[in-house]
Each structure stands twice: as structure tokens, then as C-alpha cells.
Amino acid sequence: MNNNAPVRASGGGRKRKSLGTQKSSIxxxxxxxxxMGDAARRIWxxxxxxLIERGTFEIEDAxxxxxxxxxxxxxxxxxxxxANEGLTIPTADGSEKMHPVVNVRDKSVQQLSRLGSLLGLDPLTRMRMLGAGSGNGDDGQGENEFDEF
Incomplete structure (x- = not known):
């Protein structure tokens, strides 16, 4: 029995669907x-x-x-x-402690990171959602280093 044809995994030749071609329902x-304010409205x-142009936003994501x-x-x-008040504030005994607003800022940044990831707004999650290397113009016909496997 002569088996010269390469053996491929099931589904190995399928091209990943690009989310950029899907449409949101809205x-x-x-x-x-x-x-909470003008900056929030602008970023919205x-x-x-x-997200709508990318096809990844639905009403339940609002x-x-x-x-x-x-x-x-x-x-x-x-x-x-x-910026206006500084990183520290004076205490009753005359020493200094970190301004409580620093904690608000840090928690906001953590929340931005977590929510942004859920929405696909950070680069790593976006790559996972869209598929690494998608959008590079390759129609799936080019060779790649794993074709022989």
C-alpha cells in the first residue's frame, strides 16, 4: 500500500472565519x-x-x-x-498618606482592562477573536510551514 498523500487533521484545511466580515444586528x-460624563459619552x-463595524457588538453587550x-x-x-492635588494628602497627625483618588484610578484601570477584554477591545483578545494573522490578505491558498503535517 503506497500512501504518498500527506495526512491532514480533520478540519485542518479550513480557514478561520473572520469576525470582521460578520455584521452586528444593530x-x-x-x-x-x-x-457619567462627556468623556464617557465620547468613548461610547x-x-x-x-465594535459594530467589527461585527462583535450586540444589544446585550451594552x-x-x-x-x-x-x-x-x-x-x-x-x-x-x-494632577491638581498630588499623589498624597496630609493626615491629622501631620504625616502624609496616599490620596484616596489614586485607589479610584487604579481600580478604574483594572475595570477598563477586564471589561475591555470581554468586549474585545484589547490587542490580545482582538487577535484571539479575529484569529491570528487574519486580515492579511491570504486567501488560504498560500503555503505555510505546517502544510506537510
């Missing part, structure tokens, strides 16, 4: 009234547009995006206060 969503408009945008607003507000 085409636009207005910022909710519950956003920007990120909702990106609460996550709202929390993301409010965390953005909190982070910016905290940074303004830190």
Missing part, C-alpha cells in the same frame, strides 16, 4: 443616559462604532460597554484630581 446605538460613540465607559470617565476624573 447599526448604531445611542449613549445611555446613565453615562467611538467604541460602539468600532451594559458592559456602559461600565467600560463609566470606568474611563472615573479614571480621567481621578487623574485630573491627582
Amino acid at each position: 447599526t448604531r446605538i445611542n449613549p445611555p443616559d446613565e453615562l 460613540k467611538q467604541q460602539s462604532k468600532v 451594559p458592559l460597554l456602559q461600565a467600560y465607559c463609566n470606568a474611563w470617565q472615573l479614571m480621567l476624573d481621578a487623574e485630573i484630581r491627582i
